[in-house]
Amino acid sequence: MKKNSPVSRSGRFAGGPAADVARFTESISFDWRLWRQDILGSMAHAAMLKKIGVLTDAEEKAIVRGLDAIGREISAGNFQWKPELEDVHMNIEAELTRRTPAGAKLHTGRSRNDQVALDIRLWLRDEIVALDDELMSLQRALVELGEKYRDVLLPGYTHLQRAQPVYLAHHLLAYVEMLERDSERLADCFSRVNVCPLGSGAIAGSTLPLDREFVAKLLGFLDQNGKPRVTQNSMDAVSDRDFAVEFCAAAALLAVHLSRLAEDLILWASSEFNFIKIADAYTTGSSLMPQKKNPDIAELTRGKTGRVVGNLVALLTLLKGLPMTYNRDLQEDKERLFDSADTARASVRLMAAMLRHTTVNERVCAVAAGDAALLATDLADYLVRKGMPFRHAHHAVGGAVALAEKLGKPLNELTTAELKSVNPEFDADARSVFDLKKAMARRKGTGMPGTKEVARQLARWRKKLGA
Numbered sequence: 001m002k003k004n005s006p007v008s009r010s011g012r013f014a015g016g017p018a019a020d021v022a023r024f025t026e027s028i029s030f031d032w033r034l035w036r037q038d039i040l041g042s043m044a045h046a047a048m049l050k051k052i053g054v055l056t057d058a059e060e061k062a063i064v065r066g067l068d069a070i071g072r073e074i075s076a077g078n079f080q081w082k083p084e085l086e087d088v089h090m091n092i093e094a095e096l097t098r099r100t101p102a103g104a105k106l107h108t109g110r111s112r113n114d115q116v117a118l119d120i121r122l123w124l125r126d127e128i129v130a131l132d133d134e135l136m137s138l139q140r141a142l143v144e145l146g147e148k149y150r151d152v153l154l155p156g157y158t159h160l161q162r163a164q165p166v167y168l169a170h171h172l173l174a175y176v177e178m179l180e181r182d183s184e185r186l187a188d189c190f191s192r193v194n195v196c197p198l199g200s201g202a203i204a205g206s207t208l209p210l211d212r213e214f215v216a217k218l219l220g221f222l223d224q225n226g227k228p229r230v231t232q233n234s235m236d237a238v239s240d241r242d243f244a245v246e247f248c249a250a251a252a253l254l255a256v257h258l259s260r261l262a263e264d265l266i267l268w269a270s271s272e273f274n275f276i277k278i279a280d281a282y283t284t285g286s287s288l289m290p291q292k293k294n295p296d297i298a299e300l301t302r303g304k305t306g307r308v309v310g311n312l313v314a315l316l317t318l319l320k321g322l323p324m325t326y327n328r329d330l331q332e333d334k335e336r337l338f339d340s341a342d343t344a345r346a347s348v349r350l351m352a353a354m355l356r357h358t359t360v361n362e363r364v365c366a367v368a369a370g371d372a373a374l375l376a377t378d379l380a381d382y383l384v385r386k387g388m389p390f391r392h393a394h395h396a397v398g399g400a401v402a403l404a405e406k407l408g409k410p411l412n413e414l415t416t417a418e419l420k421s422v423n424p425e426f427d428a429d430a431r432s433v434f435d436l437k438k439a440m441a442r443r444k445g446t447g448m449p450g451t452k453e454v455a456r457q458l459a460r461w462r463k464k465l466g467a
């Protein structure tokens, strides 16, 4: 075999690939990061080969020792990756075989097709756990900010127009709910990632008596009862990337949630709103305008949503129309998957850090929340409590709002006589509606922004998140 020729070309090929072919087809430049999983998978495979008598005890030990040493070298940055060996799988196997003759037996009953599927699954399992941890930390940061400013009220907006007053905590907890659904989606995705494909070979398994369940057990592919989970169709197992699509879909929706949070924070940090102040360390300056303090973390989080959504579309497009089973196209899955995982995780982490360095301008919020118009619906409810049909009450309050506008004063400053001129059902007690504290106390139902309910929700999340 020629020196620069990978083992996959041994025997049948007269020589190595042309230089630009090697460059076009290599994946080592990005799949090297699967080295830990590749080694772990190989060790489990070797243990199984020993169990079924393909490897002697000494051979297996030599393989494990060799893989261990290679792993330590990679970890220390001393391993020489060879692009001509295409990918992480062949780089490690070739180096192992160079060191120990037993290495030549390692690939028994295995193909890179089931090997790469295994490596990605192992890698994604860890990623999901890590991302979920970060998600929880972001949820905690939101809850802590809500707790710290638990009395702060804000206008809630629909159509970006002031609608009704809400506690800041209620607004923040909306994102905690969204992130909780993201976390549930990740957990659901995990259950389908956590299935062992090894033993599927290139497409059709093996004639050797491979013990797939043994390998699955060693690698922790277990169900809730501790029973091994292995893929049930070898053709599906080597061509399936649904689990990667599912992860990218969950990451895309998470990114969309982060983008919406980012947008709220960007608005709130603007002079126009001025509801929050982001600490200097988490903002950037302008190269031209000395007065600028820009919310770049939030903007980049919003911006990076584009690539996370793009990665999902790229993966779906990659899979569409692929004939069974493994096709080299599938090598294109990794960069998209890695990028979604990296981007989602970094965005979640930075958003949490930024929130921990954000203060709320309570005075400005109080002025905004004090806008009496926010309680126009409460005034309609007042009439409803007196027995008026809501549609009539809506009309009457609409008239009161128009009158206040005409007289150039806020809604809560209309006199009883002025209110009565609009509708005789208004009495002297109508204006008590504008007591914001009482107004917030009235919103009692589950999920409403009432004083007690928001406190209950904060307590529920604190307990759930251990915050």
Ligand code: ARG
Pocket (backbone or CB within 6 Å): 027, 031, 087, 112, 113, 116, 326, 328, 330, 331, 332
């Ligand atoms: N580098 C390849 C990938 O990422 C590994 C599997 C290659 N299999 C093959 N038959 N060429 O998909």
